[in-house]
Ligand SMILES: O=C(O)CCC(=O)C(=O)O
């Protein structure tokens with residue numbers, strides 16, 4: 589990476605990504621410490637092969653509306669002032685407001701998120717999803733339905749925005765990473781029924 593590491597739009601086949609590795613470098617330590625301490629992290633259960641198992645991460649849904657995914661409804665917790673301020677920063681970068689955020693805490697390299705698209709109907713046809721990463725750098729994988737793959741390393745203080753038709757044609761995942769020892773916090777900001 590050169591001296592300049594500002595925001596960069598990456599054109600994908602049927603989607604676009606805003607990739608800004610340094611977006612919140614200056615704030616990242618403080619944000620991570622505050623969120624690790626203040627967020628009411630919850631262990632949710634997941635149905636897999638007919639059995640209930642713990643999700644391999646902790647999470648919290650925050651914002652203005654209850655979120656339904658994987659057949660369950662999650663009641664929102666009220667906005668934390670820091671997360672609300674982050675939403676305001678993202679609005680000025682992305683040109684769109686956000687009214688909900690899924691926070692995930694990956695406690696170590698064995699925590700992960702499987703392949704999925706953020707394609708719930710409440711998010712509208714072409715949702716913009718703004719993802720802020722704090723703490724342990726982790727690999728983020730993208731896979732197009734025709735087989736093309738991309739990989740990014742989501743570092744401390746980075747911003748990744750998924751936009752355009754991406755959620756129809758691409759899936760994404762955060763795989764386990766054996767050598768990752770630290771905690772990672774990720775926030776994906778969303779908006780219900782964008783106009
Ligand atoms: O942890 C990440 O970077 C991905 C999170 C994600 O895909 C989601 O919350 O839908």
Ligand SMILES: [Fe+2]
Pocket residue numbers: 704705706760776
């Ligand atoms: Fe996602």
